[in-house]
Amino acid sequence: MIEFRSVTKRFPDGTLAVDSFDLVVPPRKTTVLVGSSGCGKTTLLRMINRMIDPTSGSILIDGEDTGGLEPVKLRRRIGYVMQNSGLLPHRKVIDNVATVPILNGTPKREAREHALELLDTVGLDRSLADKYPRQLSGGQQQRVGVARGLAADPNILLMDEPFGAVDPIVRAELQQETIRLQEGLGKTVVFVTHDIDEAFLLGHQVVILQKGGHIAQSGTPAEILAAPANDFVATFVGADKRKRALHIQRVGDRDVVVDENGTPTGVLQP
Amino acid sequence: MKWLESNLDLVWELVLAHIGLSVPPILIGFLVSIPIGWLANRYRPSRGVILVVLGLLYTVPSIPLFIFMPIFLGTPLLSPVNVVVALTIYAVALMVRTAADGLASVDDDTLLAASAMGYSGWQRFWRVELPLSGPVLLSGLRVVSASTVSLATLGVIIGVQSLGYLFTNGFQRNIPAEVVTGIVATLVIAVVFDLLLVLIGRLLLPWSTPDRRRKATRRTTPALVAGGVS
Numbered sequence: 039m040i041e042f043r044s045v046t047k048r049f050p051d052g053t054l055a056v057d058s059f060d061l062v063v064p065p066r067k068t069t070v071l072v073g074s075s076g077c078g079k080t081t082l083l084r085m086i087n088r089m090i091d092p093t094s095g096s097i098l099i100d101g102e103d104t105g106g107l108e109p110v111k112l113r114r115r116i117g118y119v120m121q122n123s124g125l126l127p128h129r130k131v132i133d134n135v136a137t138v139p140i141l142n143g144t145p146k147r148e149a150r151e152h153a154l155e156l157l158d159t160v161g162l163d164r165s166l167a168d169k170y171p172r173q174l175s176g177g178q179q180q181r182v183g184v185a186r187g188l189a190a191d192p193n194i195l196l197m198d199e200p201f202g203a204v205d206p207i208v209r210a211e212l213q214q215e216t217i218r219l220q221e222g223l224g225k226t227v228v229f230v231t232h233d234i235d236e237a238f239l240l241g242h243q244v245v246i247l248q249k250g251g252h253i254a255q256s257g258t259p260a261e262i263l264a265a266p267a268n269d270f271v272a273t274f275v276g277a278d279k280r281k282r283a284l285h286i287q288r289v290g291d292r293d294v295v296v297d298e299n300g301t302p303t304g305v306l307q308p
Numbered sequence: 309m310k311w312l313e314s315n316l317d318l319v320w321e322l323v324l325a326h327i328g329l330s331v332p333p334i335l336i337g338f339l340v341s342i343p344i345g346w347l348a349n350r351y352r353p354s355r356g357v358i359l360v361v362l363g364l365l366y367t368v369p370s371i372p373l374f375i376f377m378p379i380f381l382g383t384p385l386l387s388p389v390n391v392v393v394a395l396t397i398y399a400v401a402l403m404v405r406t407a408a409d410g411l412a413s414v415d416d417d418t419l420l421a422a423s424a425m426g427y428s429g430w431q432r433f434w435r436v437e438l439p440l441s442g443p444v445l446l447s448g449l450r451v452v453s454a455s456t457v458s459l460a461t462l463g464v465i466i467g468v469q470s471l472g473y474l475f476t477n478g479f480q481r482n483i484p485a486e487v488v489t490g491i492v493a494t495l496v497i498a499v500v501f502d503l504l505l506v507l508i509g510r511l512l513l514p515w516s517t518p519d520r521r522r523k524a525t526r527r528t529t530p531a532l533v534a535g536g537v538s
Contacts, residue, residue, distance in 0.1 A: 089424055114426030124421025128439050128515045141426050170515045186425070196424075 039065045040086060040194065040226065045095035047081050047251075055081040056251035058095070064243065065193075068220050068227040072237040073247030073254075073274075079230045082251060083196050086228060087116045099194070114142055117187030117195040117225070121202045123179040125171040131157070131182050132167040138190040149189075156185040161215060177208035184212075184219070195220075197229045201236070213239055234275050238263075246271055311485035323493055325469040329460045330497070332392050334453050337399025342438075342445075344400070345407025359405050366401035370394065370459060374466045391463040391470075398459060399452045406448025410441035443516045446509045450502055457498040461490070471497075 040063035047056040056078040063069045071079040084090040085097055088109040097104045104112060125134045135153035140146060157164055160181040171179055180200060187195055197216075201209040217240060220227050231237055237244045238259040245256045248270060255267040263282065266272035276282050283298045286306065293306035312319065348358040377383065377390035414437050422436045461472030474490030477483075510517055 087424060089420070110426050110428045113424055118421070118424035120417065120421055120424070122417055124417050124424070126418060126422065126436060126440075127415075128436075128442075128513070137425050141431070172515075 039063065039098075039100055040228065041098040041101075042082070042085075043096050043098065045082075045085065045092045045097060045251075047078070047085065047090065048093045054250055056085075056092075059251045059253070061245060061253070061256070063226065063228055065226050066224045067242040068217075068229055068240050069243040069245065070229045070231060070237040070241035071245050071247060072231055072234055072241075074232060077247040077249055078251035079232075079247055080198055082247075083198055083228060083230050086194070086196055087113045087118060089113070114138055114190060115192050115194075117190070117192040119180075119183045119187040119195065119197045119200045121199045123171065123176075123183040125179055125182055125186070127171055130168050130170060131162075131174070134171065134182055135185045135189050137186060142190055153185070153189060156189055157182075159188065159219070160185045175208075176204045177212065180204055180208075180212055181215070184216070188219075188223070188225075193226055195225045195227045197227060199231055200229075202231070202233075209236075216240060238275075246274055311483060312489050315486075315489075319474070319489060319493060322469060322471050322473055323497065326457070326460055326471045326494070326497060329388060329391055329395070329463055329468065329470050330453075330457045330501070333395035333399045333456050333460075334449070334501075336396045337403050337452055337456075338445075338449055340396070340400050341403035341407040342411075344404050345409075345411055346433075348404070348408045349412050355408065359408060362401050362404045364401075365397055368397075370398075370462050371465055373397070374462065386467045388463070388468045390466065391460065391468045395456050395459055399456055402452045402455055403448050406444060406451075407441075410444030410448065411437055413444050414440045439513070442509070442513045446505060446513070450505050453501045453505060454498050457494060457501060461494060 042059050042061040042063075045056055045059045046054075048054050059078075059082065061069075071082055073079050081090055085092050086099075086104070088104055088107070091105075125131075126137070129137070132150055132153045135156050136144075136146070136149035139149040139152065144152075154164055154167060157167060162178060162181050162185070166174065166178065166182075171182065174182065183200065187197075200216075201212050204212065213236060216227075216229075219225075220240075227240075229237075229240055234246075237246075241259060243256065244259055244262055246254045246262065248254045254274070255262055255271045262271065262275060263277065266275060266277050271277075281297055281303075284295050284303065285298075286293045287296050287300075287302075288294075294302050295304045295306060296302050344358065344362070348355045373394045374390060377394050378385050378387070381390065381393060383389045418440065419432065419436065422432045427436060460470050461475060463470040464472035464476055471490045471494050474486050474493070478486030478490065
């Protein structure tokens with residue numbers, strides 16, 4: 039469990055990125071922080087592994103205040119996946135995946151052995167192990183990034199817009215993979231995105247943020263869609279748009295779901 | 309050719325002296341430039357000043373610098389150390405900007421990722437920043453190497469043995485073959501050094517040199533690569 043307690047971050051240039059933020063991130067679930075750029079979502083994520091330190095307030099992991107922990111050690115036990123993979127271009131795929139275990143003191147041979155298994159886990163062919171990142175496609179690099187994030191078997195996985203730079207088809211694949219991995223491994227995932235559809239797809243808990251890290255609404259996707267807290271949320275989730283405004287049309291003996299334009303989008307199952 | 313045949317021993321001796329005079333400045337200049345380049349980047353306001361002042365050192369005329377070295381260093385007048393130190397100053401002048409640029413060329417996202425993985429500052433410098441600035445550092449080092457080998461010929465003006473002796477002696481005694489030998493030998497050393505540096509680069513930075521063979525493999529077996537996406 040991760041707990042934000044009235045966390046505030048003011049950058050040296052005076053920008054108030056996050057203002058008195060409170061949130062409980064439940065364990066073994068995916069929590070998505072979603073919002074437009076400048077809402078403080080990435081700042082919030084990076085405060086969890088102390089890439090950024092809060093100006094005031096505290097962040098607790100399993101009840102322990104991270105402010106008292108050594109940042110480098112803390113980061114080694116929290117997985118981190120970022121946009122554009124952030125792989126080390128001078129290390130082969132396998133060594134990229136084995137990075138954190140080796141930093142933690144795992145013998146190289148053992149770490150590489152485990153890294154090969156992780157390539158299987160994220161759906162990559164083992165033949166890619168000896169390639170350099172630049173020899174991989176964007177989607178493959180992103181998978182390597184996920185494998186690297188999982189390598190030290192962390193309880194927490196932080197994902198910072200990890201699929202923002204890949205094409206829609208690959209993104210859809212990676213999203214499904216993320217759901218599969220989260221369910222299979224039971225990690226606590228904190229996921230940052232600006233894409234509300236991605237947030238609803240992945241999140242058990244979705245936190246919609248406004249400027250300054252103010253929570254506009256937090257809840258399950260169904261709760262948010264059913265009852266947007268205010269106009270901002272309604273607009274943000276697109277509740278006022280055609281694709282979310284669905285109704286049922288009787289066709290023969292089946293219920294067909296159509297959007298506001300009357301375009302059929304699916305059939306209700308009995 | 310006849311001159312070379314009868315003076316092979318002298319030429320060989322001068323070649324060795326020349327190498328002995330060139331290698332330390334190249335190595336020391338490289339090693340000194342990296343921390344200075346790092347400092348220049350670390351404290352942004354100082355970057356311009358450090359790089360310009362050190363860069364200007366290259367414009368100090370070499371002969372006066374050689375001549376003044378014993379006064380600055382307190383070394384004997386004919387000591388090779390005078391030339392080595394002077395050449396090191398030129399090497400640093402050339403290398404510092406490249407070192408700073410090389411370290412600055414490392415992608416911010418990569419550094420961020422390295423920190424997020426749990427590299428400490430020190431580990432990140434040695435294992436990520438330095439290797440990744442390798443290609444830029446290498447290109448700078450190749451320029452320094454060529455410049456140093458060429459400048460080392462001037463050592464002879466203050467009486468320090470190098471291939472430059474063949475220029476002055478050949479010129480004074482009007483032996484064109486001797487002068488030409490000096491030029492060719494200097495060029496050969498410069499080229500050999502350059503090839504060595506490229507070779508070292510290939511060995512230390514295998515990730516930065518596109519491997520033709522590997523590319524060919526990729527082209528002929530696309531299924532293997534595509535297999536990873538599914």
